[in-house]
Amino acid sequence: MTSTPVRLHSWLRLQCEGVPLAARADSLCRAFQDCPEVRQAVYLSWQPQARIYSHEGAAQHLPPGLGAPLLASDQLLFERLADEGRLDLDQVRQLDCWLSGRLRRAAISYGQVFDLALEPGQAGLLLVEVCEGVSLDWLGWVQDLLTTLLSTVNGVLRGSPLLGHDPQPSLLLDAQGRPLELNAALLALLAERPLTDVSGFLPVNQQVLVRACLEQQRAIEGVEAQFEERILIWTFIPDLQENRVLARCREATAQVLAEREAAKARRLYRLIIENTTDLISRHTPEGYFLDASPASWTLLGYWPEELRGLPAHGLFHAQNLASLVQRARDALEQDGYHTMTYRIRHRAGHYLWFETACRAIRETYTGTVVEVVSVSRDITSRVEAEENKRRLAEVVEANTDPVLFIDPSGQVTYLNPAARRILRLGEQQPMPALSEFFASDDLERLQREGWSTAERDGSWNLETRLQPPSGGPSVPVSLVLLAHRPAGGERYYSLVARDMTERELRDVQQRHHQDELAHTARLVTLGELASGIAHEINQPLAAVVNYANASQRYLQALGTNPQAAERVAQGLERITLHANHASEVIKRLRAFLRKGQRRMQALDVAEVAREAVRMCAWEASNCQVTIEEQLPDNLPPVYADRVLLEQVLLNLLRNAIDANRESHRGQPSMIVLAADLASDGRVEISVHDQGPGVSEAELEKIFTPFYTSKVDGLGLGLSMSRSIIEGFGGELQARRVSVGLLMRCYLPLVGPLKIISGVNE
Numbered sequence: 001m002t003s004t005p006v007r008l009h010s011w012l013r014l015q016c017e018g019v020p021l022a023a024r025a026d027s028l029c030r031a032f033q034d035c036p037e038v039r040q041a042v043y044l045s046w047q048p049q050a051r052i053y054s055h056e057g058a059a060q061h062l063p064p065g066l067g068a069p070l071l072a073s074d075q076l077l078f079e080r081l082a083d084e085g086r087l088d089l090d091q092v093r094q095l096d097c098w099l100s101g102r103l104r105r106a107a108i109s110y111g112q113v114f115d116l117a118l119e120p121g122q123a124g125l126l127l128v129e130v131c132e133g134v135s136l137d138w139l140g141w142v143q144d145l146l147t148t149l150l151s152t153v154n155g156v157l158r159g160s161p162l163l164g165h166d167p168q169p170s171l172l173l174d175a176q177g178r179p180l181e182l183n184a185a186l187l188a189l190l191a192e193r194p195l196t197d198v199s200g201f202l203p204v205n206q207q208v209l210v211r212a213c214l215e216q217q218r219a220i221e222g223v224e225a226q227f228e229e230r231i232l233i234w235t236f237i238p239d240l241q242e243n244r245v246l247a248r249c250r251e252a253t254a255q256v257l258a259e260r261e262a263a264k265a266r267r268l269y270r271l272i273i274e275n276t277t278d279l280i281s282r283h284t285p286e287g288y289f290l291d292a293s294p295a296s297w298t299l300l301g302y303w304p305e306e307l308r309g310l311p312a313h314g315l316f317h318a319q320n321l322a323s324l325v326q327r328a329r330d331a332l333e334q335d336g337y338h339t340m341t342y343r344i345r346h347r348a349g350h351y352l353w354f355e356t357a358c359r360a361i362r363e364t365y366t367g368t369v370v371e372v373v374s375v376s377r378d379i380t381s382r383v384e385a386e387e388n389k390r391r392l393a394e395v396v397e398a399n400t401d402p403v404l405f406i407d408p409s410g411q412v413t414y415l416n417p418a419a420r421r422i423l424r425l426g427e428q429q430p431m432p433a434l435s436e437f438f439a440s441d442d443l444e445r446l447q448r449e450g451w452s453t454a455e456r457d458g459s460w461n462l463e464t465r466l467q468p469p470s471g472g473p474s475v476p477v478s479l480v481l482l483a484h485r486p487a488g489g490e491r492y493y494s495l496v497a498r499d500m501t502e503r504e505l506r507d508v509q510q511r512h513h514q515d516e517l518a519h520t521a522r523l524v525t526l527g528e529l530a531s532g533i534a535h536e537i538n539q540p541l542a543a544v545v546n547y548a549n550a551s552q553r554y555l556q557a558l559g560t561n562p563q564a565a566e567r568v569a570q571g572l573e574r575i576t577l578h579a580n581h582a583s584e585v586i587k588r589l590r591a592f593l594r595k596g597q598r599r600m601q602a603l604d605v606a607e608v609a610r611e612a613v614r615m616c617a618w619e620a621s622n623c624q625v626t627i628e629e630q631l632p633d634n635l636p637p638v639y640a641d642r643v644l645l646e647q648v649l650l651n652l653l654r655n656a657i658d659a660n661r662e663s664h665r666g667q668p669s670m671i672v673l674a675a676d677l678a679s680d681g682r683v684e685i686s687v688h689d690q691g692p693g694v695s696e697a698e699l700e701k702i703f704t705p706f707y708t709s710k711v712d713g714l715g716l717g718l719s720m721s722r723s724i725i726e727g728f729g730g731e732l733q734a735r736r737v738s739v740g741l742l743m744r745c746y747l748p749l750v751g752p753l754k755i756i757s758g759v760n761e
Contacts, residue, residue, distance in 0.1 A: 023184035025057035046123035065101030072098035086114035177207035301347030317343035402497040424468040436469040454483040540582035606631035612649035630674035659691020
């Protein structure tokens with residue numbers, strides 16, 4: 001009810017300014033609808049030619065009346081209102097007129113209509129529907145009030161001559177920044193909101209702006225304000241005579257959002273240009289530098305400003321210069337695009353291999369090349385790697401020892417010339433099967449232990465004889481089976497054979513031993529990688545085996561144990577979980593070892609720790625080990641890779657289980673898994689076992705690669721775990737305590753970690 005007088009005042013001001021009838025009708029109807037007793041208010045103007053009342057404004061229209069529209073008439077209602085001035089709605093519904101049918105179809109029955117002419121010389125009526133049971137007497141008082149106001153409207157002083165006709169949303173503010181008067185455009189912007197919401201459309205510092213506008217006697221432009229999803233730009237114009245301010249606004253949501261997106265795109269473009277490792281440069285058609293990205297310093301040793309005006313071909317190697325420049329110009333002129341590989345001189349004097357993609361920028365009308373944009377990258381390492389591969393292929397081809405390449409299915413895919421000679425195969429003959437030149441016993445031994453040993457140790461040796469497929473005497477050889485896994489490729493194997501025919505004539509045993517040592521030395525790096533991956537996946541595989549064995553036992557007890565089927569289902573579910581986890585571990589561990597991108601995210605430490613506990617719960621139960629969780633739910637998040645963090649916690653828990661089992665064989669024991677916020681602001685995760693602990697000497701070596709106290713251990717678990725945690729910007733420590741061993745893992749919170757890891761938000 002408090003906003004109704006303000007609404008009536010705004011309507012009266014609009015009536016004074018002579019704004020369009022629809023705007024005045026909407027303002028009057030909104031004033032009535034602010035009353036809780038009123039359901040709706042509609043203004044209808046009299047159309048003399050059609051002899052019906054027509055809807056005005058944006059309020060919901062009444063449905064058509066009953067009967068033929070061409071015969072519609074409200075003449076009887078018009079005459080009754082002219083005589084009586086006011087009628088109840090139930091009286092209108094009884095009249096033979098077009099509006100009575102419209103009321104019946106709209107189910108409007110309680111309220112009044114009264115004669116009210118908003119437009120001089122044009123009759124009209126105001127229809128007010130009120131709630132059932134509310135007295136209608138007050139509507140007569142309202143009619144008298146509106147009639148009196150309309151009769152004196154010409155004598156009301158206009159607050160602002162231009163306010164009513166301003167197409168932009170506008171309002172008058174007093175010296176304290178309080179709204180005095182709103183124009184029709186601003187009322188339309190408010191729509192159905194109460195007038196008190198107009199302050200939300202204004203800038204939050206409107207009072208300061210109004211005071212500055214009046215004190216400094218100047219207009220203030222371009223003030224931005226946001227209300228919900230809308231962005232408005234306000235202009236404050238002082239009216240010094242009346243000590244008030246006219247505030248005008250315009251809708252600028254699309255414009256401001258577009259400008260923000262454009263600014264964001266420019267910042268992103270600049271960020272990409274300034275931080276990309278590729279050299280992005282602009283050139284004249286003749287090849288002179290116009291500009292270059294900061295990568296020029298990293299790649300060539302020149303700052304961008306030093307390159308401007310220099311000819312790019314002045315840095316080319318002399319052997320590339322003659323044909324390269326002309327070929328590039330011809331391609332850009334004809335195709336507009338060219339890619340070239342060449343050598344370029346670094347500022348220090350040495351040469352690098354570059355790969356450059358150029359695109360021509362043409363003049364719109366003539367098509368003439370006016371500028372060239374280039375993206376260059378250093379491919380020296382790739383060229384050298386390809387050259388090394390070429391040289392290696394030449395070495396394999398020229399090697400006097402037979403070399404055979406074999407795929408994982410056991411099919412021979414390549415024979416070097418020495419292998420073809422020893423097997424008496426022509427260049428055009430197809431690749432033989434292993435069974436064609438291996439004896440059955442040797443082939444069985446290869447299948448039984450050769451592949452697995454090569455997978456595990458990197459190589460496998462065999463003294464055997466090769467039988468040429470076409471017949472003839474066999475050749476005694478010493479074979480070395482090597483397992484290879486190139487970066488990103490599929491594993492394959494090679495057989496390197498040493499012809500031992502003249503072994504009886506020369507003492508070749510020592511040389512053979514040296515060859516084996518040389519092969520082993522060349523495979524150390526590959527062996528370390530394979531061992532690391534094998535160790536990281538060993539834990540989930542061990543869990544899979546345990547769950548499978550338990551499921552088999554429960555299957556045998558299906559007839560006697562009613563819970564056996566449920567246990568089997570749980571075992572299969574956990575086998576699937578650990579198998580999927582092993583797959584994720586391989587993928588994440590390979591990416592981690594390559595120092596590539598990791599799937600970093602904000603993590604709930606308690607949730608990750610509980611998941612690790614769940615994955616080793618069955619194993620702990622079988623060893624009678626209870627894992628006590630002290631994991632609060634209100635810890636701040638850390639930023640890490642979920643799978644790698646789970647793997648670290650799982651490794652610590654399984655080590656703790658093994659330690660408890662060693663000290664409490666057949667007896668119950670406990671592990672405490674706790675998490676808390678450390679005093680230095682990091683999250684601390686601790687695993688405390690009840691095992692035998694370690695000595696001071698063992699504690700110093702506990703994180704050393706390949707050091708282990710387990711009979712079947714590789715000694716890589718804790719070393720790899722520490723590397724993972726340090727990769728997150730954290731710390732992994734081991735501490736001797738009175739009982740068992742305490743492992744503590746510290747992880748930084750989300751904010752600091754983003755700075756450490758260099759993540760660009």
